Amino acid sequence: MxxxxxxxxxxxxxxxxxxxxxIRLLQLSTIELNQEIExxxxxxxxxxxxxxxxSDFGAAAAPPSASSSTETQxxxxxAESPREEAAEADPSSYDEAGEWLSAASGSGSKRDDDDDxxxxxxxxxETSLRDHLDQQVALSPLSDRDRALVRFVIEALDxxxxxxxxxxxxxxLLSEELELDIDxxxxxxxxxxxxxxxxxxxxxPVECLSLQLRAMKAEPxxxxxxxxxxxxxxxxxxxxxxxxxxxxxxxDDALRAAHALICRLDPHPGSRYAAQETRYVxxxxxxRKLRGQWVVNLNPEAMPKLRINxxxxxxxxxxxxxxGGLTGQLQEARWLIKNVQQRFDTILRVxxxxxxxxxxxxxxxEVAMRPLTLREIADQLELHESTVSRVTTQxxxxxxxxxxxxxxxxxxxxxxxxxxxxxxxxIRALIRQLVDAEDRKKPLSDARIAELLGQQGxxxxxxxxxxxxxxxxxxxxxxxxxI
Numbered sequence: 001m002x003x004x005x006x007x008x009x010x011x012x013x014x015x016x017x018x019x020x021x022x023i024r025l026l027q028l029s030t031i032e033l034n035q036e037i038e039x040x041x042x043x044x045x046x047x048x049x050x051x052x053x054x055s056d057f058g059a060a061a062a063p064p065s066a067s068s069s070t071e072t073q074x075x076x077x078x079a080e081s082p083r084e085e086a087a088e089a090d091p092s093s094y095d096e097a098g099e100w101l102s103a104a105s106g107s108g109s110k111r112d113d114d115d116d117x118x119x120x121x122x123x124x125x126e127t128s129l130r131d132h133l134d135q136q137v138a139l140s141p142l143s144d145r146d147r148a149l150v151r152f153v154i155e156a157l158d159x160x161x162x163x164x165x166x167x168x169x170x171x172x173l174l175s176e177e178l179e180l181d182i183d184x185x186x187x188x189x190x191x192x193x194x195x196x197x198x199x200x201x202x203x204x205p206v207e208c209l210s211l212q213l214r215a216m217k218a219e220p221x222x223x224x225x226x227x228x229x230x231x232x233x234x235x236x237x238x239x240x241x242x243x244x245x246x247x248x249x250x251x252d253d254a255l256r257a258a259h260a261l262i263c264r265l266d267p268h269p270g271s272r273y274a275a276q277e278t279r280y281v282x283x284x285x286x287x288r289k290l291r292g293q294w295v296v297n298l299n300p301e302a303m304p305k306l307r308i309n310x311x312x313x314x315x316x317x318x319x320x321x322x323x324g325g326l327t328g329q330l331q332e333a334r335w336l337i338k339n340v341q342q343r344f345d346t347i348l349r350v351x352x353x354x355x356x357x358x359x360x361x362x363x364x365x366e367v368a369m370r371p372l373t374l375r376e377i378a379d380q381l382e383l384h385e386s387t388v389s390r391v392t393t394q395x396x397x398x399x400x401x402x403x404x405x406x407x408x409x410x411x412x413x414x415x416x417x418x419x420x421x422x423x424x425x426x427i428r429a430l431i432r433q434l435v436d437a438e439d440r441k442k443p444l445s446d447a448r449i450a451e452l453l454g455q456q457g458x459x460x461x462x463x464x465x466x467x468x469x470x471x472x473x474x475x476x477x478x479x480x481x482x483i
Contacts, residue, residue, distance in 0.1 A: 004377070017335075017360075018335045018338075018339065021335060021336070021339050022339045022342060022343070023049065023390070025340060025343045026343050026346065026387070026391060026424060027393060028394075029283045029394035029395070030284055030394075030395075030396075031282070032303045032394075033304070033340075033343075034304065037304050037336075037340070038334055040332075040333075043327065044329045044332060044333055044336075045309060045312055045326075046308055046309050046312050046313070046326065046329045046330045046332075046333040047306060047307075047308070047309065047329075047333040047336065048306070048307060048308075048309045048335075048390060049304065049305055049306060049307075050305035050306065050307050053194055057339055076344040083274065095469055102236055106121045106233070110174065115125075123448075127273060128273055128275070129157070129159065129161060129200075129270045129273035129274070130154055130155065132196075133154045133192070133200065134151060134154065134195065135194050135196050137150050137154070137191075137195070140191070142191070146187070146188065146191070149180075149184060149185065149187075149188035150188045150191045150192055151316065152170075152174070152188070153170070153185065153188045153189055153192050153201070154192060156169075157192075157200070157270065158270070159270055159271065159274045160268040160269070160270045160271050160274075161197075161199065161200040161201065161202070161208075161268070161269045161270025161271075162202055162203065162208070162270075163189070163192075163202070163203050164203070166203075167182055167185040167186060167189065168182065168295065170185060171185060182188045183205075189201055189375060193211055197213055197266070197269040197270075197272070198215040198269065199211045199265075199266065199269035200211040200249040200269055200270060201211060202395045204225070205267050206229060206230070206233055206417075208267060208269065208391050209229045209233075209262065209265050209267065210226065210229050210230055212265050212266070212269070213225055213226045213229060213261075213265070214226070219256045220254070220260055221254070222261065224248065224254055224255075224257075224258040224319055225258040225259075225262050227248060227259045228244070228258055228259075228371070229262060230261065232247060232248070234242055236249075236259065236262070238478070239478055239479065239481045239482075241481075241483050252483050255483055256482075256483045259482075259483065267369060279342070280300070281396050281403055282301065282302050282396070283302065283396045283397060283403055284298070284299055284302050284344075284347050284351075284395045284396055284397070285297065285298055285299060285347060285348060285351045285395075285396075285397050285398070285400035286298075286299050286397075286398045286399070287351075287355055287362065287398065287399040288400075289362070289395060290399070294355045294356075294359055294362050295352075295355075296351045296352040296355050296397075297348075298348055299346070303344055305338060306333075306337050306340060308333055308334070308336070311335075312326065312330075313323055313330070318425050324342050327421060346391055347391055347395055349396060350377060350381065350383075350388055350391045350392065350405065350406070351395075353377050353380050353381055353399075354372070354377065354392075354406060354409050357372055357376070357377070357409075358370065358372065361401075362399060362400070362401065364425060365401065365429065366425055366428070366429035367412070367426050367429045367433070369409070369426045369429070370386040370423055370426075371411060371412065371421045371422070371423040371424075372409055372410050372411065373410060374388045374389055374392070374410060391406065392405070392406035392407045392410070393406075393407065398420060401475070408425075411423050411425050412424045414427060414458060414459065414460055415465070422458050424468070425462060427453070427458060427468060428468050428471065428472055430453060430456075430458075431449060431453075431465065431468055431469060431472065431474070432472060432474070434449055435474055435480070438480075440480065440481070440482040441481070441482060441483070442481075443477045443480040443481055444477065445477045445478070446462045446463075446465040446466045446469065446476075447462045447465075448470075449465050450462045450464075450465045453465075
């Protein structure tokens with residue numbers, strides 16, 4: 001075949017840079033958005049914060065007689081059809097310059113008492129498990145050799161306080177010049193197990209619980225609990241109370257008291273000293289009830305306040321045609337300000353639509369949650385379903401009932417006898433209510449829960465009840481039975 005040239009006309013959708021940025025900002029969480037804005041602030045000198053958190057070069061260098069003005073943004077546009085603007089830079093005036101405050105370090109630094117200096121809050125240092133144990137070892141009447149061995153064993157503990165390595169495995173790690181044997185490590189382990197909190201240095205969960213019971217005052221309930229832990233813990237886990245009473249020769253009251261004592265023990269005694277990472281959630285919107293109506297407002301703490309740098313804008317206006325890269329950076333700054341405002345406008349619209357659909361939830365709780373899909377909200381607001389999906393991902397709503405991710409209000413549905421539908425969230429809440437109100441001596445089985453829901457007109461299969469129960473971390477019927 002001969003190679004030939006052909007002309008072909010076709011149409012395809014091209015995303016403008018502004019639209020791409022709008023979509024990207026829409027799917028970011030609040031923390032990720034702040035990180036993205038910080039990057040823009042570092043790269044684009046035409047952009048600055050209104051609240052003065054960033055480097056406000058315009059305000060610092062401006063003449064004091066000028067008045068300030070900020071750029072206005074247009075809102076109400078959908079995230080999928082933002083307009084491109086190529087406005088000329090308007091001459092802007094400036095805020096009155098403020099004083100720079102610096103905190104000097106060192107013994108020779110001075111400051112006036114009237115200076116408005118913000119002191120950083122220092123977080124109290126948390127004591128680790130090893131530090132807590134080392135402090136006790138330092139006060140113990142041990143020789144230097146024994147104290148070193150005890151600290152060697154402490155270093156081998158995990159974060160829960162368990163010793164998973166055997167003493168035979170630890171012995172070769174010590175220097176041969178010390179001429180130590182396994183008995184020396186056994187003695188050191190006993191010293192560790194006598195430290196606080198009780199249960200430290202255990203090699204198994206049974207030994208951990210046993211150490212905690214042995215540290216208590218001797219009494220009949222403790223002795224019975226110790227027998228159960230040392231010899232019959234598996235029967236207790238299986239809730240085989242009949243066999244336990246026969247083997248131990250005790251009555252219901254004694255077994256119930258011993259069971260309650262064992263439940264109060266801590267199977268992970270070292271975890272209380274583990275460093276816990278706290279995850280902070282900044283809600284994007286806040287829901288309040290005003291005059292009988294649930295109203296959604298944007299959280300001002302989550303909204304970055306941006307504006308065009310007035311000094312650079314005036315320089316660009318005075319040097320028309322010679323601005324070079326500043327003209328492009330001005331347009332990028334305008335795009336960012338507009339897209340950030342548009343992002344929050346879209347979040348507000350979607351959040352208000354969700355609240356309007358789930359009014360019964362805010363009035364009566366989870367049992368009144370109605371089934372809701374992304375398409376319903378998209379059709380109501382004339383948005384694309386993918387836009388609603390981006391808005392509801394990693395965006396949070398603060399309500400009188402708690403802080404929820406926007407996706408929490410969407411869920412599958414189950415048919416009812418009347419031809420309607422019940423939300424899966426409401427069914428989970430009903431299951432929780434039934435389990436909380438059940439007789440612990442005769443807990444409800446999954447089939448019985450399905451039967452009770454059927455009496456309320458909600459048709460749910462037993463396997464669906466089991467799936468919902470597991471998602472709620474509710475143990476099966478055999479594990480919920482008590483004496």
